[in-house]
Amino acid sequence: MTFRIMTVVGARPQFIKAAVVSHELQGRGAFEEELVHTGQHYDHNMSQAFFDELDIPEPAVNLGIAGGSHAEMTARMLVALEGELLSRKPDMLLLYGDTNSTLAGALAAAKLHVPICHVEAGARTRSMTNPEEINRICTDHVAGLLLACTEANLANLAAEGLSARSSFVGDPMYDAFLQYSAKARKPVLESIVDGSELAVPQSFYYATCHREENTADDGVLVGLLEALASLDLPVIYPVHPRNRAHVAELARSGSYANILLCQPVGYLESVWLVNHAEQVLTDSGGLQREAFFAGVKCTTLLDFEVWPETMVGNRNLLASPTIDSISSAMTAPQEVDLSYTPFGDGRASARIADAIERYLEG
Numbered sequence: 001m002t003f004r005i006m007t008v009v010g011a012r013p014q015f016i017k018a019a020v021v022s023h024e025l026q027g028r029g030a031f032e033e034e035l036v037h038t039g040q041h042y043d044h045n046m047s048q049a050f051f052d053e054l055d056i057p058e059p060a061v062n063l064g065i066a067g068g069s070h071a072e073m074t075a076r077m078l079v080a081l082e083g084e085l086l087s088r089k090p091d092m093l094l095l096y097g098d099t100n101s102t103l104a105g106a107l108a109a110a111k112l113h114v115p116i117c118h119v120e121a122g123a124r125t126r127s128m129t130n131p132e133e134i135n136r137i138c139t140d141h142v143a144g145l146l147l148a149c150t151e152a153n154l155a156n157l158a159a160e161g162l163s164a165r166s167s168f169v170g171d172p173m174y175d176a177f178l179q180y181s182a183k184a185r186k187p188v189l190e191s192i193v194d195g196s197e198l199a200v201p202q203s204f205y206y207a208t209c210h211r212e213e214n215t216a217d218d219g220v221l222v223g224l225l226e227a228l229a230s231l232d233l234p235v236i237y238p239v240h241p242r243n244r245a246h247v248a249e250l251a252r253s254g255s256y257a258n259i260l261l262c263q264p265v266g267y268l269e270s271v272w273l274v275n276h277a278e279q280v281l282t283d284s285g286g287l288q289r290e291a292f293f294a295g296v297k298c299t300t301l302l303d304f305e306v307w308p309e310t311m312v313g314n315r316n317l318l319a320s321p322t323i324d325s326i327s328s329a330m331t332a333p334q335e336v337d338l339s340y341t342p343f344g345d346g347r348a349s350a351r352i353a354d355a356i357e358r359y360l361e362g
């Protein structure tokens, strides 16, 4: 018997998770998977580049829906995904993470009674002003199969009465990190200020920042740039398209020579940067975990934890975007215990495929 899986992807971290899980599904005779790309991320270096370098199956369709307010984007995706579900008639909808694409898929499938598998279930910030928290909670509560990356996430699901539908599988981001680290390569950095090529320094910090919490307010963004510019090593900062034009404009008028403000890099290059950075500074959920996988110290530019497992031994500390707060997080010595592996054993994708098969076999 072959099960038809429709997978919704739309944003950069979902392409990475889908890469390892889709390869696993493809390797088994039990599944026929079709990817539906909502279009949420659409620049070449935010989307197609990942399909090319990670050899992800081409989406059956790209809905071309991006931008606008949360409501506008989610509503347009909801209508379009309902149409895809009605015409493709999958046995299950597979969803990753916490983006607006995830939420739209969850709502559309739940109303059509299509079973939903949610990978990365149970992550919680406990901050309802964090837009992704709303997406996670709603998705988990309508999904039939909840697959958690860590035991702490599984406990969060239990606390919400969702134990019967939940299990721990490990983190597909860890699978990807292990599978692709050998292919990681040094990036060629392209300046967002003037398009020139920027040399990768011998020693550097690696920074990213794209959350609404850090980009919506100009004061926060300028505070962050000033703090990064004051660090003792150059900072490689691939700028998310969300605020690329604005950061480039600030860089032209400010003095941030220490920060290499560049275009987003590919996944293999990002993994190389994590593995070679002295430290990581980020508000990205994925990058916090990758720094942990690599044993590289991380400072998280948020006031809430998403991945408490990474915080043991000062390995990942929260900081507000000010020089004092960032410097006190970065100078706290970390203790790395490599035997502590809360994100599984690198075989999450196989467990995800097993769990889906068991669920659909009823």
Ligand code: UD1
Pocket: 011, 012, 013, 040, 041, 042, 043, 044, 046, 047, 066, 067, 068, 098, 099, 100, 101, 131, 132, 210, 211, 212, 241, 242, 243
């Ligand atoms: C989204 C997710 C976030 C995830 C992040 C991964 C939601 C609510 N947030 O945030 O959970 O961590 O993706 O990177 O879904 N843009 C471009 N080119 C692109 C992509 C985006 O110019 O290729 C612009 C869009 O026009 C939009 C802005 O960036 O106006 C923000 O994009 P959006 O997808 O809404 O949010 P992200 O910050 O990417």
Ligand code: UDP
Pocket: 012, 013, 016, 208, 210, 238, 239, 263, 264, 265, 266, 267, 268, 270, 271, 283, 284, 285, 286, 287, 290
């Ligand atoms: N990443 C990338 N290129 C970049 C910045 C990040 O490939 O220029 C990778 C990073 O290594 C991680 C993933 O993108 O694997 C994280 O995605 P993002 O920060 O966009 O989303 P989040 O994880 O916060 O949801």
